[in-house]
Each structure stands twice: as C-alpha cells, then as structure tokens.
Amino acid sequence: MQKIDHKDCQASLLPIRDAMDVINGKWKLLIYISIANGNSRFREIERSIPDISSKVLAKELKELEANQLIKRTVYDATPALVEYTATEYSKGLGDVLTALKDWGTRHRNQIMSKA
Amino acid sequence: MQKIDHKDCQASLLPIRDAMDVINGKWKLLIYISIANGNSRFREIERSIPDISSKVLAKELKELEANQLIKRTVYDATPALVEYTATEYSKGLGDVLTALKDWGTRHRNQIMSKA
DNA sequence: TACAGCAGTTACCTGTTGGTAAGCAGTTAA
DNA sequence: TTAACTGCTTACCAACAGGTAACTGCTGTA
Numbered sequence: 001m002q003k004i005d006h007k008d009c010q011a012s013l014l015p016i017r018d019a020m021d022v023i024n025g026k027w028k029l030l031i032y033i034s035i036a037n038g039n040s041r042f043r044e045i046e047r048s049i050p051d052i053s054s055k056v057l058a059k060e061l062k063e064l065e066a067n068q069l070i071k072r073t074v075y076d077a078t079p080a081l082v083e084y085t086a087t088e089y090s091k092g093l094g095d096v097l098t099a100l101k102d103w104g105t106r107h108r109n110q111i112m113s114k115a
Numbered sequence: 116m117q118k119i120d121h122k123d124c125q126a127s128l129l130p131i132r133d134a135m136d137v138i139n140g141k142w143k144l145l146i147y148i149s150i151a152n153g154n155s156r157f158r159e160i161e162r163s164i165p166d167i168s169s170k171v172l173a174k175e176l177k178e179l180e181a182n183q184l185i186k187r188t189v190y191d192a193t194p195a196l197v198e199y200t201a202t203e204y205s206k207g208l209g210d211v212l213t214a215l216k217d218w219g220t221r222h223r224n225q226i227m228s229k230a
Numbered sequence: 231t232a233c234a235g236c237a238g239t240t241a242c243c244t245g246t247t248g249g250t251a252a253g254c255a256g257t258t259a260a
Numbered sequence: 261t262t263a264a265c266t267g268c269t270t271a272c273c274a275a276c277a278g279g280t281a282a283c284t285g286c287t288g289t290a
Binding site: 246248258 | 261266270271
C-alpha cells in the first residue's frame with residue numbers, strides 16, 4: 001500500500017492559496033495586463049477592458065496597489081492627473097501570466113472541440 | 116508619441132479570462148492538487164484540505180470534472196466506492212501550478228517583509 | 231452657456247460563494 | 261445495539277463580488 005506524501009501536498013497548498021488571494025477575481029489580471037501594456041490613465045484603462053465599470057476598476061486598482069503590483073502617482077495639476085504604472089516587483093508575475101495565457105488558449109480549444 | 120499596441124493587449128485578455136474562469140475561486144486548485152497528489156476518495160480529499168466543507172467540495176468536484184481536469188469513477192460496490200483522479204489532459208496545468216507556487220512563495224515574503 | 235472629459239464616489243440591488251448544521255442509505259466494527 | 265464510516269444532499273444564511281446608474285468638482289472646448 002502506497003503512502004501519500006501529504007507534506008508535499010500541504011507545501012503546495014499554502015503558496016498557491018497566497019497567489020490566488022492576489023490574482024483572484026474576474027478583473028485583477030486583466031487590469032494589470034492593461035497597465036503593463038502601457039495604459040496609465042484611469043479612463044484609458046477603463047476603455048481598454050470591455051465591460052468593466054468605474055466602480056469595480058477603482059476598487060481593484062486599490063487592491064493591486066496594496067499588493068505592490070502597480071504604483072499610483074498623483075501629479076499636482078488641475079484637474080488632477082493620476083498615473084498607474086506596473087512596478088518592477090510586479091514583473092515577477094511574468095511566468096504566471098505566460099503560463100495562464102498558454103494554458104487558457106489550449107483549454108479553450110479543448111472545451112470547444114468536445115462541445 | 117508612442118502608440119500602445121492594443122492588439123497585443125487584447126490578445127492576452129481573452130485566454131487569461133478563459134483560464135481564470137476555470138481556476139477561479141478559493142478551492143478549485145487546492146482540490147485539484149490534492150487529487151493530483153494521490154488523494155482519490157471524497158473523504159480523503161476533504162480531510163486533506165483544511166476547512167473545506169462537504170458541500171463546497173461536492174460542488175467544486177463537479178466543476179473540475181466538467182472542465183475535464185478530473186475524472187469521477189464509480190465502482191459497483193456496497194457501500195458505493197467513488198474515485199477521483201487527475202486526467203492526462205490536466206497535466207497541462209503543470210506550468211500554471213509551478214508558476215503560481217513559485218510566485219506565491221516569493222510574494223508572501225515580499226508582503227511580510229514590508230508589513 | 232452647454233457639453234465633454236478627468237478621476238473617481240455613492241447608493242442600490244442581485245447573484246454567487248461559501249459557511250453551518252443536519253440528514254440519508256448502506257456497511258462495518260465494538 | 262450503538263457508533264462510525266462511506267459519498268454525498270438539503271436547508272438556511274451571511275458575506276462579498278460585481279452590475280447599474282447617477283453624481284461630484286474641476287477644466288477645456290464649442
């Protein structure tokens with residue numbers, strides 16, 4: 001009888017849970033990608049993501065900032081000028097995004113072909 | 116003036132959205148990992164994941180099956196014997212899991228050190 | 231003067247997620 | 261006989277994600 005290595009399993013659960021806490025939800029990664037691609041102004045980001053609302057965008061931006069993935073800079077001008085940029089630190093997400101994008105593409109095909 | 120490549124951006128959004136639809140939520144990846152690590156029985160999986168309830172587990176297992184990440188096999192015995200196993204297809208998730216685990220570990224340190 | 235843009239905020243409402251607790255039919259062990 | 265195991269399901273409820281719409285103060289433009 002095989003013994004299952006529960007330590008290995010448990011060791012994976014925690015980091016994955018941590019990661020998911022940050023990128024969870026319908027919008028966070030999409031917003032991050034938009035910013036990483038060069039969109040920096042609130043309305044610009046809003047327009048770049050289909051169907052997102054101001055309210056959700058504002059809320060998610062705060063969470064992304066709290067997790068140090070983006071930086072919010074306010075320029076002292078009238079009317080207020082605010083810029084969102086991806087942090088150096090956030091570049092570490094690159095592998096996650098690549099893996100998700102690749103798998104998402106393949107999975108779409110898989111599900112479509114069987115439907 | 117730089118033109119932002121909105122095509123590149125939009126091209127990433129869709130696959131990522133597809134991927135997130137599947138792995139979104141607090142529990143799905145944790146359940147998948149538990150099964151991939153060798154836990155196959157309902158109660159066994161339940162016990163391997165801290166704080167999960169029967170109700171949530173049952174619901175999530177159905178979704179994982181619908182997405183072809185796990186297979187549910189019922190053996191004709193009394194009392195009923197059910198086995199959950201990771202599908203060959205689901206192995207494609209490997210890169211995603213590795214990336215998430217690595218980043219989750221690093222991110223935990225990052226946030227902890229600044230708190 | 232009127233409208234559009236900026237960066238959001240507020241109020242209200244719905245749908246999903248998820249937690250708690252109990253229970254079911256059948257079997258085995260004490 | 262009682263208790264505990266199996267693989268779930270049901271009822272009830274709370275919290276939160278997310279959608280809709282209106283509105284703010286300020287400025288530049290027609």
